[in-house]
Amino acid sequence: MNCEVCQLKELEVEHFQIREVLRCILHTILFHRALGLVKPKDIDLELFDITYVQCGDVELERKIEEKIDLFIDRVEKHPNKKNQICLSFYEVKNRQATWFTNKVERLYWEQWYINLYVVQHPKPQHGKSHHSKILVDPGESMSEERTARRAALESSLREILFHIIKFVNEKKDHVPPIPNLDGISFPYEITISSSSDSAFGMDMLKRMLQTGHPTMLS
Amino acid sequence: MASYHGSSHPEPAKMEQIITEIFPKSLHIILESRCPYVSSRNYSGEQGFSSPSPSSSSSSSSSVRPRDKWFNLALKDCPAALENIDFWRQSNYDPMVVDVVLVKRSSDWDPSICSPRKVELGKNFPGKDNFLWNSEHDEFEGGVKKEKIIERWIVQYEGRKTNSNAGSPVGKKSSSTSSSTVYKKSILLLRSLYVMVKLLPAYRLFRDLMSSAQIRMYNLCHRIHSFVEPFTRREEAEMQKFVFTPVDTSCGRLCLSVMYRPSVSDVSSEPSTPLSPQFIPDYVGSPLADRLKRFPSVPVPQSSPSYPYGRRHSWSYDVYQPSPSSGIPSPSPTYSESCATISQSRTKCLPPPYVVQQAADETPQLYEKNTGFHEYWPSPTFSPSPSPPTHIPSSPLSKVLLRSESAPHSQLVCKLSGIPSPPLRFVRPNSYKLDGRSGLLQTSSAAAKLSPYEKDEGGKSPRAKISSTSSPQRSFSRSPGRLSFHDDYDEFSGPFVVDDDEVTDLGSRPGSSDLQERHSCMEEPGGVFPHKKSQDAAVGALICMLKKAPPLGVDIADSVHTSQTSKSEASRNFKDPNQTAAMSGKQSARSLTSSRLLPSKTTAAALEELREFSKMKSEIMKQGKRGM
Numbered sequence: 001m002n003c004e005v006c007q008l009k010e011l012e013v014e015h016f017q018i019r020e021v022l023r024c025i026l027h028t029i030l031f032h033r034a035l036g037l038v039k040p041k042d043i044d045l046e047l048f049d050i051t052y053v054q055c056g057d058v059e060l061e062r063k064i065e066e067k068i069d070l071f072i073d074r075v076e077k078h079p080n081k082k083n084q085i086c087l088s089f090y091e092v093k094n095r096q097a098t099w100f101t102n103k104v105e106r107l108y109w110e111q112w113y114i115n116l117y118v119v120q121h122p123k124p125q126h127g128k129s130h131h132s133k134i135l136v137d138p139g140e141s142m143s144e145e146r147t148a149r150r151a152a153l154e155s156s157l158r159e160i161l162f163h164i165i166k167f168v169n170e171k172k173d174h175v176p177p178i179p180n181l182d183g184i185s186f187p188y189e190i191t192i193s194s195s196s197d198s199a200f201g202m203d204m205l206k207r208m209l210q211t212g213h214p215t216m217l218s
Numbered sequence: 219m220a221s222y223h224g225s226s227h228p229e230p231a232k233m234e235q236i237i238t239e240i241f242p243k244s245l246h247i248i249l250e251s252r253c254p255y256v257s258s259r260n261y262s263g264e265q266g267f268s269s270p271s272p273s274s275s276s277s278s279s280s281s282v283r284p285r286d287k288w289f290n291l292a293l294k295d296c297p298a299a300l301e302n303i304d305f306w307r308q309s310n311y312d313p314m315v316v317d318v319v320l321v322k323r324s325s326d327w328d329p330s331i332c333s334p335r336k337v338e339l340g341k342n343f344p345g346k347d348n349f350l351w352n353s354e355h356d357e358f359e360g361g362v363k364k365e366k367i368i369e370r371w372i373v374q375y376e377g378r379k380t381n382s383n384a385g386s387p388v389g390k391k392s393s394s395t396s397s398s399t400v401y402k403k404s405i406l407l408l409r410s411l412y413v414m415v416k417l418l419p420a421y422r423l424f425r426d427l428m429s430s431a432q433i434r435m436y437n438l439c440h441r442i443h444s445f446v447e448p449f450t451r452r453e454e455a456e457m458q459k460f461v462f463t464p465v466d467t468s469c470g471r472l473c474l475s476v477m478y479r480p481s482v483s484d485v486s487s488e489p490s491t492p493l494s495p496q497f498i499p500d501y502v503g504s505p506l507a508d509r510l511k512r513f514p515s516v517p518v519p520q521s522s523p524s525y526p527y528g529r530r531h532s533w534s535y536d537v538y539q540p541s542p543s544s545g546i547p548s549p550s551p552t553y554s555e556s557c558a559t560i561s562q563s564r565t566k567c568l569p570p571p572y573v574v575q576q577a578a579d580e581t582p583q584l585y586e587k588n589t590g591f592h593e594y595w596p597s598p599t600f601s602p603s604p605s606p607p608t609h610i611p612s613s614p615l616s617k618v619l620l621r622s623e624s625a626p627h628s629q630l631v632c633k634l635s636g637i638p639s640p641p642l643r644f645v646r647p648n649s650y651k652l653d654g655r656s657g658l659l660q661t662s663s664a665a666a667k668l669s670p671y672e673k674d675e676g677g678k679s680p681r682a683k684i685s686s687t688s689s690p691q692r693s694f695s696r697s698p699g700r701l702s703f704h705d706d707y708d709e710f711s712g713p714f715v716v717d718d719d720e721v722t723d724l725g726s727r728p729g730s731s732d733l734q735e736r737h738s739c740m741e742e743p744g745g746v747f748p749h750k751k752s753q754d755a756a757v758g759a760l761i762c763m764l765k766k767a768p769p770l771g772v773d774i775a776d777s778v779h780t781s782q783t784s785k786s787e788a789s790r791n792f793k794d795p796n797q798t799a800a801m802s803g804k805q806s807a808r809s810l811t812s813s814r815l816l817p818s819k820t821t822a823a824a825l826e827e828l829r830e831f832s833k834m835k836s837e838i839m840k841q842g843k844r845g846m
Contacts, residue, residue: 028413031409031412031413032406032409032410032413035290035402035405035406035409036290037286037287037290037291037292038290038291038292039286039292040291040292040293040412042251042416044425049422050417051416051417051421051425052413052416053412053413053416158417161413161417162417162460164413165410165413165414165417168406168409168410169406169407169410169462169463170463172402172403172406172463175402175406177398177399177402178290178402178405181290
């Protein structure tokens with residue numbers, strides 16, 4: 001079975017934005033993959049003027065929060081690294097019990113990579129000195145910068161949501177038949193990886209993203 | 219396949235059901251987030267069966283509403299969608315075009331009309347026996363409205379025969395068109411539709427309509443057609459399109475697309491989102507704020523730290539700020555005080571009770587008039603040089619005055635002007651009159667005291683602020699001022715309007731109660747008001763006053779009664795020992811004319827007055843000697 005991979009554009013976020021950005025992306029993907037009966041819940045982001053949709057599943061929400069906590073933890077331990085969070089969907093196949101193995105095999109059919117680059121922006125009082133006007137009016141120009149960054153991130157985030165919608169629309173054949181009526185119809189897992197060591201891989205991904213094609217590996 | 223109910227049906231029937239159901243479901247999804255009647259946001263999770271759809275074609279019955287079971291998506295009730303659902307069940311091969319329309323009210327809005335509620339514009343349905351489509355009402359009738367289609371959703375089933383030119387690889391694999399696959403893909407399609415509906419800019423408008431208690435200047439409504447009304451080329455250029463990937467079925471494909479305006483903020487007159495803290499820096503950097511920043515550099519003596527500044531209209535006072543300092547050379551607390559009341563009363567825009575009483579018919583116009591007044595003033599932003607304020611206010615002010623002069627109320631107030639009650643005198647038109655007088659008076663060096671009026675009475679009415687703010691007009695050219703006040707003087711003191719000298723007379727005349735009251739008004743604050751007049755001028759004024767003092771003597775009553783401005787009577791005045799200076803016949807005639815207005819006095823009173831005059835005279839003489 002094909003495993004569709006979707007690499008989402010890297011987002012440059014500040015520490016305090018991590019949680020909302022991840023929530024928004026993860027829930028949006030999961031809403032598209034929760035093909036059982038769901039009662040959607042619309043959530044307005046606090047930091048951005050964006051509304052996203054949750055499945056309204058408490059268990060799912062809890063699990064996502066857990067993973068976000070883990071992610072933030074890792075970011076704090078390894079600052080200045082590009083961090084990746086991967087959401088995978090799989091099917092469970094009971095492999096025929098062989099001599100030693102009686103294990104459950106996971107057949108991944110879709111993986112979403114969310115790339116976050118957590119930046120450490122200096123506080124206004126120790127403003128970057130590369131702008132001469134900072135010296136004149138540090139507070140104002142810093143807040144202007146901040147506003148601009150926030151707006152840029154908001155539009156990037158919106159772009160990512162559009163990307164998710166497009167991906168979901170274009171790739172439908174690989175989605176397995178709906179196994180049950182539960183809201184969260186497919187098993188999934190969320191993994192976190194720090195990809196700073198694999199600079200080559202990131203470069204590859206970047207190049208792929210720049211060409212505009214959705215990355216697909218099989 | 220467990221999720222697909224009705225699996226006992228044969229394949230084509232299932233397919234048809236799916237196609238049939240996708241229309242109402244997508245309509246429901248769209249309207250739920252575009253039609254501001256039902257909130258989709260305060261979703262409690264408990265859905266009542268308040269309006270079950272009896273004609274649902276779903277055969278299954280369970281605890282979950284059949285409507286929700288379709289495509290495994292539980293939606294909230296949306297009457298607007300439910301009303302239309304059955305129609306689409308019957309005619310599934312017609313395209314369904316949902317236009318989301320932004321209706322914008324013009325300025326003459328009525329709160330009751332703008333309240334966020336569902337508005338469904340009636341629409342005739344050609345080709346459907348003129349089926350009237352929720353011709354509920356046009357709630358915006360009677361007002362000027364601007365409509366703009368901000369979104370157009372098109373749900374369409376393209377049958378195999380019609381899509382020959384579509385070139386889509388339909389039915390490549392038989393598995394991909396099985397009813398279960400189509401159903402799954404439909405679910406996916408509707409999921410992404412659901413997310414998309416929340417992502418487009420129109421949702422923000424909807425959200426604001428739903429969330430805020432304020433009355434908005436716009437509303438959202440929708441129109442449902444079975445055909446596409448083509449956009450103009452320009453409209454089309456403004457819109458972006460998103461085409462959902464069609465769902466292929468065994469005999470055609472389901473298409474869903476949306477055209478939307480990427481930005482609706484320019485369409486809606488107000489910010490579509492509450493201002494977030496991030497916007498405040500921009501706000502501070504705005505021209506308005508710049509004005510505030512620039513302000514301290516203006517050399518204003520009375521710019522106390524507590525200088526009150528109406529945020530919104532502050533610019534209009536700025537005009538006056540430099541002028542008192544330059545026009546009146548002394549830092550007068552009077553001005554800052556009156557400015558304080560100005561900004562207060564302007565921001566509040568509440569006329570005091572007596573104004574309401576007096577000018578009840580005029581009160582509704584108060585605000586507008588004030589605005590007009592504001593608008594009239596040239597914004598100092600556009601006059602970059604701190605040029606003498608003489609010229610800035612002059613012409614607009616005279617226009618304003620002329621305009622207000624024509625108000626029917628001014629006449630009444632003018633007649634009331636003799637009453638010494640301060641508030642009455644400061645009803646707006648009257649205040650103009652006073653300004654006019656002061657404007658004229660200040661030209662005569664003797665009586666350049668006008669600010670006492672503001673000091674005494676300023677700030678008691680929103681009109682008073684006009685008088686106080688316009689007092690710097692002392693520097694404006696006199697001719698327009700006189701022109702504009704001419705009528706007033708004709709009304710209440712016609713004889714005095716002829717010449718400047720006569721106006722001086724009017725001020726210095728210690729006779730009538732009216733004049734006396736004014737006189738005291740002018741006189742008393744002489745010490746308070748630190749404006750320095752030249753000694754000579756003062757002496758001259760006093761001499762002039764003495765010259766024109768009413769005649770004394772036993773025959774005063776006669777003079778009053780028989781004063782037909784005869785020269786003989788005038789000459790009799792010369793006999794008075796105190797009238798040392800020679801007086802022209804003209805002057806005496808004038809004095810008689812004025813004395814005619816006076817009530818007759820007793821001799822004792824006259825003597826008392828005489829004593830006062832001589833005392834004043836000696837004082838003045840002393841001062842004059844010292845000055846020499």
